[in-house]
Amino acid sequence: MAWALREHPNLNVLINNAGIQRRIDLRAGEEALTGGDAEISTNLTAVLLPVLQSRPAAAVVNVGSGLGIVPVAAIPVYSATKAALHAYTRCLRHQLRGTSVRVFDVLPPAVDTELDQGARAARGETARTVSPEAVAEAFWQAWCRDQPVVAVGMVKVLLCMSRLAPDFIFTKLNSLVKL
Template sequence: MHMNGNTILITGGGSGIGRALAEAFMQRGNTVIIAGRRQNKLDEVTAANPGMKSALLDIEDAGAVQRFAEAIRAEYRALNVLINNAGIMRPEIVTDGTLDTAEATITTNLLGPIRLTAALLPHLLTQPHAAVLTVSSGLAFMPMAATPTYSATKAAIHSYTQSLRHQLRNAGVQVIELVPPYVQTELMGPGQATDPHAMPLAEYIAETLHLLETAPDAQEILVERVKPLRYAEANGSHQAFFERFNAVSAAETEHADPA
């Protein structure tokens, strides 16, 4: 992937990893468009980064995704990089009988990137140095039991990305998967942004950009902190790791529900 001279669209660019990637790519000489569903957040980011562009996108609405893609193609004819970053992460109790969280998570985290990629791919196929980046998670490989649908959607994004890469292998569009660990963002609320167990956001972005720069043909961008999750299955430690990894969240659930 070329690190400058691109026109890059980043979904979920109003906060967290999306915003940090947008600012980092802009600093490297790219035209950057951030997309999200909250205008006030987009305005906050563009005000802090003169020259950055923004566009409203309701990633849950299939029709809105198609209309958004048509408008983006018309306004930014040089668009050559799509970063599918938008996502939600919410805890679920599978015995409560409700599916609202599961359905919203699938629509946002899985259908959203698939729909937007499909809508923009005909345009990307005509552009030089084109790339599609997806953002999965270490939880694609080591699920968190407290967030079952989130973990499942990220596993699906990993699988989808592999297939997309294979189908586009001779089409001139590079497909790269970013695999974050637990990072200091507000994905699961303000407390996560200061959680000492999470990787500082600036450190995650710096290591990710370094890997993109030094391994331009990489298929997966794996910072060191995510590798234990990524390779647990391969090294035979998955089940033991899973039990340890989920022990804390299981204890918290039991404490919250004495019955």
């Protein structure tokens, strides 16, 4: 944060985008969780609120995931960190209501990036991804409309189904992803 403020003294928008995703077989015991701390610190606890409140207009943009709405069992720590980030972002927005800081919760579906490529290819997920540009465009439209929760593509369905039929959508999504 010190570096960012030094290099960009007028910084007023923070996009928390860094993320790690790991396939973990919890049945394999403690060893399978090695490295889980990095996943938690990068996806969740690295989210900082800097001195944005002193700016006349500012924003925090947290990049979550559809898996924070409906978890995938093969990716347990990732799903948990994104669920936690979703809750955290909601709390942050509530605490900052009435201030100059807007808080966005971006919830992408599977996106065609480098994220966990090996495991994703093994699961045959590559065909179901959207482009990073499509996510950026959806976010920009939401920014212009001042719409704080940005459910992109399939995540709109996940959000709706997680309220109407949570067990059904969990089972359905997990039937598509090999454990």
